[in-house]
Amino acid sequence: MEFREQRLENGLEIIAECNPNAYSTALGFFVRAGSRDETDEIAGVSHFLEHMAFKGTPKRSAADVNRELDEMGSSSNAHTSEERTVYHAIVLPDFQDRAVELLSDIMRPSLRHEDFEMEKQVIIEEISMYEDQPPFNAPEKCMAVYFGSHSLSRSILGTVESVGAMTPEQMRTYFQQRYSPSNIMLVATGNVDFDRLVEVAGEHCGGWEQFDATRETLRAEPRTAFEVIHKETAAQQYVIQISAGPAAAEDDRYAARLLATILGDGSGSRMYWELVDPGLAEYAVMEPYEFQGTGIFFTYLCCAPEDTADNLQRIHDIYRTAERDGITEEELTRAKNKIRAHVVLGSERSSARLFPVGVGWLQRRRYQTVRDILDSYAAVTMDDVTAILKKYPPTISSSLAIGPLKKLDAPS
């Protein structure tokens, strides 16, 4: 396993974790463009642009792009989050050059008017789909409540209105601001021929013009609120809570993840035994989430409407007890064992390394081997976890409930 990095003259960074024994090659363009870079007027443009990348370039139609991706037998996709858009493909090593050329090409899409209007319909369908699907966009709605005027309060998909009114010109302007080569990384993991990767990327991306692309990454000022959205057709009640946590570049994020595993993992955690094992909730989970400059803990609860208030109180009590009494050595050891196995098993496929390597570099400009990650978890002490509970008390949060209940009281 070897880490390599290089930067083209126009600022495009190329990084790779090369494993000559892997069966596949995973490739991805990671763009620092997401909902936090948008304004109200163009809400959803990053995600819409991700769709448009597949709709054709000056030398390829949309059908050509789709067909060629399939001809390489690739498993390819793209996604957009609050702070990045990623285009990726997993191919057999033989197809590395061709995949790099194709992905490079779609990073300079034509944004043709007729494709734009057609794809708008697909996005509107996607928005409708998530509105129908549990937990009915509750995490995003809760982020809007928690983050207030901070850039992370923005919806990734935008709204039917914002997407409906968007023009190709607005998208073009946004593209020029965010898709500067200095704002993009080409990441590869698995069986990678790095020298060839740099050569082919230079050939196809070396001519991209560079622009200024900055991002504000202030720490958020957490807001506490408790909101209820009535949805009569739902069977279950869904509640999302957000509290403060470490940011992506902060080393206490390992302690934060161990804490979340102890309090709110899907199995074997305090919340599991108190709420899920007795069948009081379908799920009750705590999870950290890191961004540039700020971080949060999500708490997800799904249960019968009539049990919601009691369950929220149970979660509040679990958090309060942890803040007061901390955790036990035994819990910390078990959480470390669990995460250790999870990291090792989760890294077996070379494609599964693409995101940890890419996101790590994008957020921190730092490469970590699987061993580095394991060591970081192993080094966490009881005091580190206690410090997290003090610095980021989970009882101080914003909540959003959606489901059959019209009214719901906050826990005391």
Add this chain to the structure above:
Amino acid sequence: MPQTIFSHRYENGLALVAEPMDWLESAAFSFLVPGGCSRDPADMIGVANFTCEMVQRGCGSRDSRQYVEDLENLGASHGASVNSVNANFGGAVPAENLYDVLSIHSDMLRRPHLPEDQLEDARQVCFQEIRGVEDDLAQRLMLELRRRQYPDPVGRSAYGTYDSVGKIKSQHISQYFEDVYRPDETILAIAGKIDWPKLKDYVGSLLCDWQTNPLQPLESSVAVRGRHHIHHDSNQTHIGVAFTSVPYGHPDYFQARGAVGVLSGGMSSRLFMEVRENRGLCYTVYASDHSLRDQACIVCYAGTTTERAQETLDVLVAELKRLADGITEDELNRLKVQVRSALIMEQESSRSRASSIAADWYFLERVRTLDELNKIVNDLTVDSINTYLANNPPGDFCIVTLGEKELETPSGVS
């Protein structure tokens, strides 16, 4: 692709099938036990799922909490699920802990406590699942589609209803467990870093004295099929279409599988192009094959806003019917590369291989090697698939929709 598959059948009928993958640090396992919901009494659907929940609440020397904590300390990611024919207990673990995890699972399959004082907790877990499916409209639709496409009991959903799960008593769970958790139709598949002779002996020491009784044959009814609408005030209308196909063990299976690949095997596949890309009708559209031992079907799904649902259903059905006119050389070539890539990449994952060899053994009582599969796929021709499609044109569609408005049945569909 050099590959070795080992298998052994113990005297009590238990099948062990294993694939060494020495380049990995993990081992993945899958226990397929004949504890599916087809064996639920007709008035008590949900017993299989309830039993699956109960067996995980303590076994051997471990109580419910110790069971979970020991598995976690061993780094086992584990899960259980129930379909119409099997209960599946599987997971992956750092290779050095495989034997300990198998030993815990052996206790679970043979010496579960089925603790009476946890019966109500487990029942509540089952109720949570029932409510969860009510909110997951796409899943609810697909469960109804399968229930109508297949005859009862193999078409039924494992969750049951509030009413049926509410009736289940402790003795029903014990009886179900006694009847169907048995070695002779159980398959244990393991892939990863393993030593076959040691593994065979170890599994034998855990399970070879597991005794069995005769299992009653299942009686089957006739499939309902036809057209059905579920009213729900949702933004999208969810559309499910199913039609009969050939099961995994059938000589024509890969002809049918090739046709499904052309429909839905990638971004240039027909459904993706015609329904989503060229018309912008939906975000999600797919077709996939579903196989039991003796019957099978192709299921298709599309989710779209109400006003465009009729056009979506019409285009979807038209594409299914157009399949009978045949596929092209380009389509087949793309499909072959995709299958070849997927087969090679499976070797990076012990979990993928464990579930593949478990499924192969269940359907065929042998495992097709990657080379054999590669050859089968290479031997597919446009002619062979088109002959199959001409003789078995998609038709007799079972259509289920869920949404605000009922849709018109497309022309040419009875």
